């Protein structure tokens with residue numbers, strides 16, 4: 001069984017993907033990490049993420065970079081969003097994601113284009129979303145909880161800018177795949193959101 005989970009940043013899709021992978025004993029790939037690694041590689045070489053050639057060269061990042069905590073930072077997230085608009089970058093990362101989706105026994109993948117491009121044949125497709133204000137609030141709580149000073153208004157503006165770039169790009173824009181179940185987590189707690197997602201998968205398996 002392939003489970004494809006798409007949605008904007010801080011919607012809860014990563015948490016849900018991890019929980020589903022644990023519950024159904026499936027391997028999980030956070031595809032955003034691949035784009036973050038490309039973005040980080042561009043940053044490390046002092047390149048311009050808006051330059052397609054520079055971004056493509058950065059797809060040769062060392063695998064060890066995937067374990068670097070700095071990939072989770074807002075700054076690297078911004079770089080990731082900028083390198084991800086280039087079609088050659090998306091093509092370079094395609095095979096790795098596709099192979100993961102097609103492994104025997106199935107997999108859970110989360111990202112922006114899993115149900116539309118990477119695994120359109122996925123048996124379960126979820127589009128996880130939440131209001132911009134709520135997503136900003138969650139990101140703010142997460143950052144201040146880690147002792148990082150953060151301004152809610154700045155975070156909300158960053159999230160809105162990232163959504164806009166992800167939804168408006170020509171290649172593989174962020175959108176709900178045909179047949180995807182939309183799960184709005186704005187008013188749901190963590191456990192409620194996970195329970196709702198498990199229910200969707202069980203509906204498919206019934």
Ligand code: C5P
Pocket residue numbers: 009031032033035036077080081082084110111112113114162166
């Ligand atoms: O999900 P995450 O915030 O880690 O993703 C970082 C950025 O990578 C996103 O804003 C998006 O631009 C890009 N991305 C993508 N396609 C994916 C996963 C992430 O374009 N499948």
